[in-house]
Amino acid sequence: MGTNVEETIEESRLRENAPCLLSKRWLLAYIAFISFMFVYGVRTDISVAIVCMVIDNKTASTANISDPTCVANANASQGYDRAEFHWNKGEQSGLLSAFYYGYIFAQIPAGWLAGRFGGKYVLGVGWTIAAIATLLTPVGARESIYIVYALRVIVGFFSGVSYPAMQSMWGRWAPPMERSKLISLTFSGSFVGNILTFVISGYLCAEGFDNGWGSIFYVIGAANLLWVIVWFIFVSDSPSDHSSITDEEREYIVKSIGDTTKRVTSTPWREIATSRPLYVCVLSHVCFNWLLYTIMAEVPTFLKKVLLFDVKSNGLLSSAPFMAMAVTSLGGGQVADFLRTHYLSTKVTRRGAQALAFFGASGCLLGTGFVTCSNRYVGVILLCVAVGFMGLCNSGFMVNVVDFAPRYAGVLFGISNLFATIPGMTAPLAVGAFTPNDTQEEWQTVFYICTGFGLVGALVFTFFSEFEVQPWARENVELDLHDMGMDDNPKKMKNGDATKSGVQNEGFVENGTT
Numbered sequence: 001m002g003t004n005v006e007e008t009i010e011e012s013r014l015r016e017n018a019p020c021l022l023s024k025r026w027l028l029a030y031i032a033f034i035s036f037m038f039v040y041g042v043r044t045d046i047s048v049a050i051v052c053m054v055i056d057n058k059t060a061s062t063a064n065i066s067d068p069t070c071v072a073n074a075n076a077s078q079g080y081d082r083a084e085f086h087w088n089k090g091e092q093s094g095l096l097s098a099f100y101y102g103y104i105f106a107q108i109p110a111g112w113l114a115g116r117f118g119g120k121y122v123l124g125v126g127w128t129i130a131a132i133a134t135l136l137t138p139v140g141a142r143e144s145i146y147i148v149y150a151l152r153v154i155v156g157f158f159s160g161v162s163y164p165a166m167q168s169m170w171g172r173w174a175p176p177m178e179r180s181k182l183i184s185l186t187f188s189g190s191f192v193g194n195i196l197t198f199v200i201s202g203y204l205c206a207e208g209f210d211n212g213w214g215s216i217f218y219v220i221g222a223a224n225l226l227w228v229i230v231w232f233i234f235v236s237d238s239p240s241d242h243s244s245i246t247d248e249e250r251e252y253i254v255k256s257i258g259d260t261t262k263r264v265t266s267t268p269w270r271e272i273a274t275s276r277p278l279y280v281c282v283l284s285h286v287c288f289n290w291l292l293y294t295i296m297a298e299v300p301t302f303l304k305k306v307l308l309f310d311v312k313s314n315g316l317l318s319s320a321p322f323m324a325m326a327v328t329s330l331g332g333g334q335v336a337d338f339l340r341t342h343y344l345s346t347k348v349t350r351r352g353a354q355a356l357a358f359f360g361a362s363g364c365l366l367g368t369g370f371v372t373c374s375n376r377y378v379g380v381i382l383l384c385v386a387v388g389f390m391g392l393c394n395s396g397f398m399v400n401v402v403d404f405a406p407r408y409a410g411v412l413f414g415i416s417n418l419f420a421t422i423p424g425m426t427a428p429l430a431v432g433a434f435t436p437n438d439t440q441e442e443w444q445t446v447f448y449i450c451t452g453f454g455l456v457g458a459l460v461f462t463f464f465s466e467f468e469v470q471p472w473a474r475e476n477v478e479l480d481l482h483d484m485g486m487d488d489n490p491k492k493m494k495n496g497d498a499t500k501s502g503v504q505n506e507g508f509v510e511n512g513t514t
């Protein structure tokens with residue numbers, strides 16, 4: 001097995017000499033993984049909590065159910081008796097969407113602030129405020145539904161800094177041939193966060209304090225606050241800022257990426273606005289989020305209303321798809337970087353992972369719509385496989401902005417995530433509109449729409465994505481040949497010559513490839 005042509009011999013030597021699993025870049029990945037677990041807790045806690053908060057005036061009809069098991073399940077699914085609120089279907093959909101009305105406005109500012117000032121404090125402050133708003137939710141709910149709307153918008157805005165600011169940090173920390181592994185590990189925390197949130201929320205709904213549902217917000221909010229302390233103590237904005245990083249690791253990262261001490265002081269907005277690779281990422285991201293947000297927000301309702309699971313089972317089974325997603329995301333990142341290092345180009349690897357993710361998820365979601373209560377565990381399996389396929393997106397479009405413009409990864413992902421937040425605002429409303437009676441036929445329409453988004457995303461990314469560093473994403477840094485030991489005369493070189501000489505500049509030219 002040889003070294004991939006995208007990695008120079010010098011970079012390969014530095015990578016082999018630098019520490020790996022116990023290194024500071026991997027420590028950042030471990031801490032970020034857990035951080036994303038918690039940030040997704042405050043994001044999705046209401047999806048299960050709302051099932052326990054709202055008094056269900058509709059008793060599941062058993063008149064047209066012939067299967068005795070389904071009749072028993074329908075009766076069991078009505079058993080929760082600690083709900084407090086008479087919120088109608090539209091109000092519930094509005095609460096599930098409110099998060100994204102704040103989330104959407106955080107994307108570009110978060111990426112810009114992280115690029116200019118560093119991501120550590122942007123993330124830490126954002127997560128702190130989101131945790132406090134989560135802790136206040138039970139009190140607000142008992143005062144007015146409008147206070148809950150406002151708190152969910154606040155949680156959304158301050159959680160919304162997460163992805164753009166983290167992408168900006170990885171633009172300074174992730175060597176090119178380790179990007180898939182490090183970024184996939186980081187964002188896999190969100191899937192594990194979904195798992196734990198659904199499981200814990202289902203248990204707390206039935207057994208917790210403060211009428212069950214209230215304890216969900218207290219437990220998750222407090223855990224977030226405690227973890228932010230760990231983040232501030234152990235995380236640095238860049239390798240050059242880290243006080244205890246080894247010289248070998250710092251040299252490896254800086255030679256692979258460039259000088260990470262300098263902040264981005266200007267942004268090529270015109271070039272960004274006309275960038276085709278960015279448009280491809282945006283469309284792929286929108287399609288992915290329609291599927292993901294529909295599943296995150298609405299699966300507990302689908303399991304209760306159509307497949308007739310009780311509240312305890314609901315929380316556990318709602319988490320099962322994200323267990324599969326965590327596995328495929330982590331495993332996919334390892335496999336993707338292995339293939340890129342030894343066998344395949346970045347282009348083939350990314351496109352293959354993304355196509356498999358979208359096509360696989362679309363097929364499984366289409367089948368889910370035809371599952372009935374009689375074979376309801378088949379529905380759970382199909383959901384698990386569908387969301388498992390979606391985990392491969394972390395080796396596809398999710399890391400693509402770091403491929404073609406790592407210097408501006410934070411602001412680019414902020415732009416992409418801004419548009420991709422629209423499904424979070426509209427998908428719950430659309431599901432509410434299409435499922436007024438929560439019949440199986442109505443839910444089939446929901447899964448048809450998901451399938452359509454998946455197919456469009458697969459085709460667009462497969463045929464139009466790009467991976468080489470874009471010209472506008474490089475910075476023309478002048479280098480003194482005398483300082484480089486190449487000439488006694490102080491001549492200057494531009495980007496291209498420096499790259500040919502094996503010197504990486506601040507433009508983050510991946511592996512010397514332009």
